[in-house]
Amino acid sequence: MDNSRPNLLEEALVEDVIGSVKTQKRGRVVVVEDCVETSAAFVLHHFLKRSLQPDSSDVVVFIAFAHPFSHYERILRKMGCNLAVQRKNQRFLFLDMLMLECPDRNGGEAKDDGLLTLYGEIEKAVEIYSSLEGSRTITIMIDDVSLMEVAANGSSNHVLDFLHYCYTLKAKYGCSLVTLNHEDIYSSANTLPLILQLEYLADVIIKAEPLATGLASDVHGQECKDDYAVLPAKNIMAKLWEHRCNRPKFGF
Amino acid sequence: MAETISRALRDGAFEGEHAPALSIKDTIHTPLGSFVFNHILTQLTSNILAGKSQSRGVVLVALTRPPSFYAELLKNKGFDISLSSKWLRVLDCYSDPLGWKNKLMERGTVRNPYEETLLKTSLCKNLKELDKVLSSIVELGKEIVEEGKGRFAVAIDSVSEILRHSSLPSVARILSHLRSHDQVSCIFCLLHVDLHEAKVAATLEYLSTMHADVEPIVQRTNGQRSASEDLPMVEQCFKRGKFHVRFKRRNGRVRVMREELYVEGSSIKFKEISSEDGMTAQSLVPKVQFNLELSEKERLDRAKVVLPFEHQGTGRPIQIYDGRKSLNESEIEQQQASVEKPQTTEDSGRGEIIYFRDSDDEMPDSDEDPDDDLDI
Amino acid sequence: MASSRPRGSSFSRNISSAATSQIPGVKLGPNGTSFLSSGIPDLDQILGGGFTLGSLVMVMEDPEAPHHMLLLRNFMSQGLVHKQPLLYASPERDPRGFLGTLPSPMASKDEKPHERQKPHERPTEQDSNLRIAWQYKKYLGEQNSEVQRGGKAEYCNDFDVRKPLERHFYSGQRVDCISLRDSPNLVPVLERCSAFSSQISKSDSNITCAGRIAIQSLCSPQCDFSDKEWDMLSFIRSLKGMVRSSGAVAVISFPPSLVSPTFLKRWQHLADTLISVKAIPDEDKELAKLLTGYQDMLGLLSVHKVARMNTQVPAILEATTFSMKLRKRRALILECLNQAPVDGSSGSSYGTSSSCSGSSKTGNLDF
Numbered sequence: 001m002d003n004s005r006p007n008l009l010e011e012a013l014v015e016d017v018i019g020s021v022k023t024q025k026r027g028r029v030v031v032v033e034d035c036v037e038t039s040a041a042f043v044l045h046h047f048l049k050r051s052l053q054p055d056s057s058d059v060v061v062f063i064a065f066a067h068p069f070s071h072y073e074r075i076l077r078k079m080g081c082n083l084a085v086q087r088k089n090q091r092f093l094f095l096d097m098l099m100l101e102c103p104d105r106n107g108g109e110a111k112d113d114g115l116l117t118l119y120g121e122i123e124k125a126v127e128i129y130s131s132l133e134g135s136r137t138i139t140i141m142i143d144d145v146s147l148m149e150v151a152a153n154g155s156s157n158h159v160l161d162f163l164h165y166c167y168t169l170k171a172k173y174g175c176s177l178v179t180l181n182h183e184d185i186y187s188s189a190n191t192l193p194l195i196l197q198l199e200y201l202a203d204v205i206i207k208a209e210p211l212a213t214g215l216a217s218d219v220h221g222q223e224c225k226d227d228y229a230v231l232p233a234k235n236i237m238a239k240l241w242e243h244r245c246n247r248p249k250f251g252f
Numbered sequence: 253m254a255e256t257i258s259r260a261l262r263d264g265a266f267e268g269e270h271a272p273a274l275s276i277k278d279t280i281h282t283p284l285g286s287f288v289f290n291h292i293l294t295q296l297t298s299n300i301l302a303g304k305s306q307s308r309g310v311v312l313v314a315l316t317r318p319p320s321f322y323a324e325l326l327k328n329k330g331f332d333i334s335l336s337s338k339w340l341r342v343l344d345c346y347s348d349p350l351g352w353k354n355k356l357m358e359r360g361t362v363r364n365p366y367e368e369t370l371l372k373t374s375l376c377k378n379l380k381e382l383d384k385v386l387s388s389i390v391e392l393g394k395e396i397v398e399e400g401k402g403r404f405a406v407a408i409d410s411v412s413e414i415l416r417h418s419s420l421p422s423v424a425r426i427l428s429h430l431r432s433h434d435q436v437s438c439i440f441c442l443l444h445v446d447l448h449e450a451k452v453a454a455t456l457e458y459l460s461t462m463h464a465d466v467e468p469i470v471q472r473t474n475g476q477r478s479a480s481e482d483l484p485m486v487e488q489c490f491k492r493g494k495f496h497v498r499f500k501r502r503n504g505r506v507r508v509m510r511e512e513l514y515v516e517g518s519s520i521k522f523k524e525i526s527s528e529d530g531m532t533a534q535s536l537v538p539k540v541q542f543n544l545e546l547s548e549k550e551r552l553d554r555a556k557v558v559l560p561f562e563h564q565g566t567g568r569p570i571q572i573y574d575g576r577k578s579l580n581e582s583e584i585e586q587q588q589a590s591v592e593k594p595q596t597t598e599d600s601g602r603g604e605i606i607y608f609r610d611s612d613d614e615m616p617d618s619d620e621d622p623d624d625d626l627d628i
Numbered sequence: 629m630a631s632s633r634p635r636g637s638s639f640s641r642n643i644s645s646a647a648t649s650q651i652p653g654v655k656l657g658p659n660g661t662s663f664l665s666s667g668i669p670d671l672d673q674i675l676g677g678g679f680t681l682g683s684l685v686m687v688m689e690d691p692e693a694p695h696h697m698l699l700l701r702n703f704m705s706q707g708l709v710h711k712q713p714l715l716y717a718s719p720e721r722d723p724r725g726f727l728g729t730l731p732s733p734m735a736s737k738d739e740k741p742h743e744r745q746k747p748h749e750r751p752t753e754q755d756s757n758l759r760i761a762w763q764y765k766k767y768l769g770e771q772n773s774e775v776q777r778g779g780k781a782e783y784c785n786d787f788d789v790r791k792p793l794e795r796h797f798y799s800g801q802r803v804d805c806i807s808l809r810d811s812p813n814l815v816p817v818l819e820r821c822s823a824f825s826s827q828i829s830k831s832d833s834n835i836t837c838a839g840r841i842a843i844q845s846l847c848s849p850q851c852d853f854s855d856k857e858w859d860m861l862s863f864i865r866s867l868k869g870m871v872r873s874s875g876a877v878a879v880i881s882f883p884p885s886l887v888s889p890t891f892l893k894r895w896q897h898l899a900d901t902l903i904s905v906k907a908i909p910d911e912d913k914e915l916a917k918l919l920t921g922y923q924d925m926l927g928l929l930s931v932h933k934v935a936r937m938n939t940q941v942p943a944i945l946e947a948t949t950f951s952m953k954l955r956k957r958r959a960l961i962l963e964c965l966n967q968a969p970v971d972g973s974s975g976s977s978y979g980t981s982s983s984c985s986g987s988s989k990t991g992n993l994d995f
Contacts, residue, residue, distance in 0.1 A: 036896045036933065042940045067937075068872055074659055074938035098869040101862070116352055120361040123353070127362050146894060150865045154858035157416060161350055168347055171318035172367040185893040193447045196280050197412075200444055201316070 027137060027176035029167065031202040033183040033195070040180060040208035041066075044143055047178055048072070049079045052086050057136045059129045061093045061122055065147035069094050093125050100151045115152060115162045123169065130173045137176060140166055144180040149194070156194040167201060183207065254288075254522045256509070257462060257497065258295040264306030264403060264437035266502075271403075271431045273460040274440040275411075277453060281468045282493040284513065286316075286409070287520045288466060289442045293322075293407055294329045296438075300339050300405075301331070307405040307437030309339035309396035311389050314346045315379075315413035319369045328518065333370045341392035342373040349379040349417070379417045386426050393435060403437035406430055411456065412444045420452055427459050466513070467494040491515050495522060653710030654681065654838050654875075655783050659938035664712075664838055664877050665784035667702030670962035672784050674950065675934055676943065679703075679877045679901060681838060683935040684868045686899035687881040689845065693907035695927045695952060696881040698960055700842050702787050703879050705730040705797075707840040709785055713802035715824045717817055718844040719851050723805040726844075727798045731787035734959060786959040802827070808843075812852040814863040817843075821867055825874035841871065841878040847886050857891045864898050900935035905952070919951070920966055926952045929962060 030047075034040030051058045064072070072094075073083045086092035100114050126138050142148065145159065152158045169175045179198065186195040199205055257274060265271040274292070278285030293312070299305040312322060319342045326340075327333050348354060353365035354377055366375070374392055376385055393404035408414070414423055430436050439460075445453045457463050468489045492514040499507040512523045546554070655663045655677055663678035672678040679685055689696040707714050708730065716723055806820055821841060828839040846864075847854050854860075864880065871878045884892055884904075896902055906928040909915065916922040929950045934943035950962040 036893065036902075039936075039942065045940055070660075071938050075940050078939070098872065099866065101866070116355065119352060120356045120359070123356060123362045123365060127365075146897060147865060150858070150861050150894070153862060160416065161352075164349065165352055168318065168353075168367075171320055171346070172365070182893065182897050185890050185897065187893070188890050191890050196444070196447055199280055200283060200447075 027139070027170045027174045028203040029170065029201055030176065030178045030204045030206065031198050032178065032180045032206045032208070034180070034208040035182060035184040035210070037210040038208045040206070041143065043206055043208070044141055044178065044180055045072070045075050045079065047139065047141065049076060049081045051137070051139050052076075052081050052083075052091060057091070057134050059091050059093070059136055059138045061095070061125055061138065061140045063095045063097055063118070063122070063140070063142045065097045065100070065151065066143045068098060069096060090129075095121060097148075097151065101153075115148075115158060119162055119165050122166065126169055126173050126175060138169075138173060139176040139178060140169065142166075142177075142179045144182065145194075145198070146182050146185055156191070160194065160197055163198070163201075254291065254295075254495075254511070254513075256499070257464065258292060258299065260462060260499070261292065261296055261405065261438040261440060262299045262305040264405075269502075270461075271433070271436045272438045272462065273427070273431055274438070274462040274464065275456045275460040276440065276442045276464045276466070277445045277456075278442075278466040278493075279444070279446045279468075282466050282489045283444075284466050284490075284493050284515065284520065285442050285444065287515060288464060288495070288513070289407070289409060289440070290325055291520055292440055294326070294331075296405060296407075297326065297329075297331060297339070305405075305437070306403055308402040309341070309393070310405045310407055311341050311343060311392045311396070313343045313385075313389060313406070313408045315349070315408070316346065316410040318346045318367060319344050319371050319373045320367060323369050323371050336370070337372040339396065340371060341396055342369075342371050343376055343385070343388055343392060344373045345376040345379050345385070345413070348375060348377050349413075351377040379414065382414070382418050382422050382426055386429060389430065390433065390435070397435065403435050405437050406439045408439070408441035410442045410444065412442075412447050415448060415452065420455060424455055424459060427456075431459070461500045463498055465494075465496040467496055469494060469512075494525075651838055653706070653712060653783060661937050662838075662875075664840065665706050665710075666699070667704075667706030667784070667787060668699070668960050668962065669784045669786060670950075671699075671929075674931060674945065674962065675901065678784070679879070680935040680937050681875055681877060682872045683877055683900035683937065684864070684871055684898065685877060685879040685901040685903065685935075686895060687879060688884045688902070688904035689881050690905050690907045690927065691883055691885050693905070693927055695905035695907070695929070697844070698789070698926075698952070699903070699905065699929075700844055700879060700881060701730050701789075702960060703840065704842050705733070705787055705793055706785060708793065708797040708801065708803070709733050710838075711801060713804075713824065713828060713837065713839040714798075715804045715806070715821060715839070715841045716844075717806040717808055717820075717842070719808045719848040721807055721809065723807050727803065727805070728792060730793040730798070731789045732791040732793045733785035734788045788958040789954065789960060790958055808846070808848070808851045813856070814853055814859055818863055818866055821878075822870055825870045825876050828875050837875060839874070839876040841867070841876055843878065843880045846880050846882045848883065849886060854886070857888065861891060861894055861898070864895065868898060868900075896932070899933060900937070902931075902933035904930045904932060906930070908951075921951065921953065921963065924953045926954065928952065928965075 032040045032043045048060060048062070051060045062072070069083070076083050083092055083094070087094060095118065097118065100118070122140060126140075129136065129138050145163075148162070149156055149159050152162075163177075163179070166175075166177055170177060181195060181198065183195065186192050260272050261274060263272075276285050276288050276292075278288075293310070296305065296307075296310060300307060300309060314322065322342065323333055323336075326336065347366055353362070356362045357365060374388060376388065379385065389406060393406070396402075396404050411423060427439065427441075430439055441456075443453065443456055469492055470485060470488075492512060495511040495513045497509045497511075499509070501507055510525050512525050513520050514523065653664060655665075657663050657677045657680065662681040663672070664681055665672050665678045666675070687696045687699055704714055704716060704727075716726065718726060720726065804820060804824060806817055808814075808817065810816065824839060824841065828837045847860055867878055867880075870876075882895070884895075887895060908922075908925055908927055912922075919925070929952050931945060931948050931950075934945070936943060947964045949965055951965055953961050953963060955961045
């Protein structure tokens, strides 16, 4: 991959500190949305690779509801990044939530709350990582929110509570938060609040949609990025580009 | 217009009346409500610091943004944060609204989960108990005003977040209680309308004296979620919006104002809309634009109008021209000429229909017979 | 898919000869994945080798045609032929009876169909499902002249939909049947699935045995839990997690019209491989003109999603919709849809040639 030329995806995670007086690391909240026809999982892989580049010391906490570790490991290996090694180096924390069940539907007041425990694990890790020497950005990634909703047995409020707590880590530790969700699930009015709430709180929204002209083997869809309401608010951009991945690499 | 709002909030409550309340509403199409909220917060703050306002300080209920966000916001606007304890209290419902962090700290999973800010904050660990939230708001307000008499303002940075944890009636009860509290000078709050049912927005409108809507520049026709096809429009919607305010005035009138707002740097600017659309006039006044009744003068004027052919009947039997030369044609012609003269002289007294033909291409007037084939 | 296959092929073939000798019916694919055959050679080819081991395959049923049963039957039969453990769940009262309707592999040369069917073995409800296959009995005229294949178990067999599987295939093996109607919720089914997949769990990429789970009409209305959408969703998610960590493939068929739209989307997102079957209108003159080979078509099959495991390269199929036909009235084949040229039908169009080569190719693949 050509790293010298920043592309839209690269810009999404890095906070360009224009208006701020003090240059400090500040995370961003990125919401990635896709649909059945076009998966946006590659955006997560891309961010993962970027964060784990050898010349930085950034840390990723990955909460996987969709795939086991081996899946990500294979993909990232092809992209030139060894997750197993990063795991040993304390730069990659993988939380396998494939079988997580938190069946209490009525609020999160149960004694043994799965999401609370999960949050505890995340915060603990973040606390430890941020206490280490050197400046690093901690990125929390969730793949994907709709499955977390299933794990919470349909209580979207519970999921939102969890995500809210993840956002608080952004305030305290400057974490970035990347979440993947499926837009086409939330089409009816009573399911809409979850994705809207995510969008309200997001700094950057990335959407993957199939091209109107259908799929071709080298162009797999278009993406739009809506970047808004960042702190301090900056110029808002929305750009469109085509994402090609005819090889297991990306070119933009 | 934004000034009008700020002025109303600055002037605060009148003796024996409820405090003015502003609700700011936006949707995901134009999510600029928080910008408006921040704008009004800073305006009010500068009024407080200048001593112009009724309220002595602000109690900020932070639900969607951390206190550190507001610390930075105020600092960037040039306020002295270190002295903020005199005029600002933050009720921090952001950091730990459900007490998770507290629980984790007790369990020993994490050590110090809370963020430190320069602002004077008070932590709310259970957002579900709204009565406690209410009493801590009042308590914080009393801390600011100290000696019994002064008033304070309350800012809630998103009612949507409270509504996620509590029912609408309980939220409404809190708001109305705050409005009627005799130490509250004004309230303003933010609501993301599309997260809730229509009833929620209506309730909030009912409870507030002003409501400001941030609307997209172009109304979306289908109401669907945005597709990337109209990206330029999406971009516009994130930058600019219509600002639509309705004031319930004390004299019972409603003042409607429209402005355009646009994002500039970290703040927003307001701009007059040049073309005023008479939306309200149309909706209030009946749609008919005709006078169905005639005034006395109009009736008299109408009576004076001489319709075509009517002059023929001046004193004589009416003869309709039938295309043939009648026997006494010339005689009548002479008489007609004599009749026409007095007509012109008393013109001022008579009604008259003057009409112009638009062009010669037009169809001839109805009393003509261009083909000469009518058997009149 | 087409682009990823050639690259992986030289790599996978070497190991596959070694690995498949240990586990019958498992073929190694690219990116460290393995395939199980779907029981339909053409479908295997379309999907790039078969169903990926550890994947969840969802089949969207047509409300009017039982084509999903064809897919399920072939999938199950293939597993039984390979002596793989099988778990079958259906909303019928007696799911075991369904085993009697499974098709038999064609390659068998020595066994004569001495017992064509045992009426007492097949419950009456199954008969209606079979009708689509059995109605071709009346066309039976020509003698079957299949290519005889070697005696050893092949990766993928052609199945004769008219000939029931011999009993010994499913009497001695680990075949587990559950009725979805037995309990008011999905907990017992999930427990059985969990027990099943723990039997065949793979230890760290070393697959000892491959298993198949087939669930028919998951949300059919006669089940008590059919209105508990979150429960079903959570069941699918758990099943997916189990299957993923074990060496099994789960195929779930469901009628999409009975699932509410948002949940339908969720189900589709959960599926690794998503297939839908559709009926085609009978004696439709328009279609008959438009599509060559309309007369022989049973229905249409569309592939919406292909399992992408250990890779992020999306599978772009050359065609997504295929027609289902019975070759020689017996073996299920899939063909690319091809629209007839203006003058009518011509024998040597692209679709027919590709299907011929497709089926012959799968025959030649000797894994």
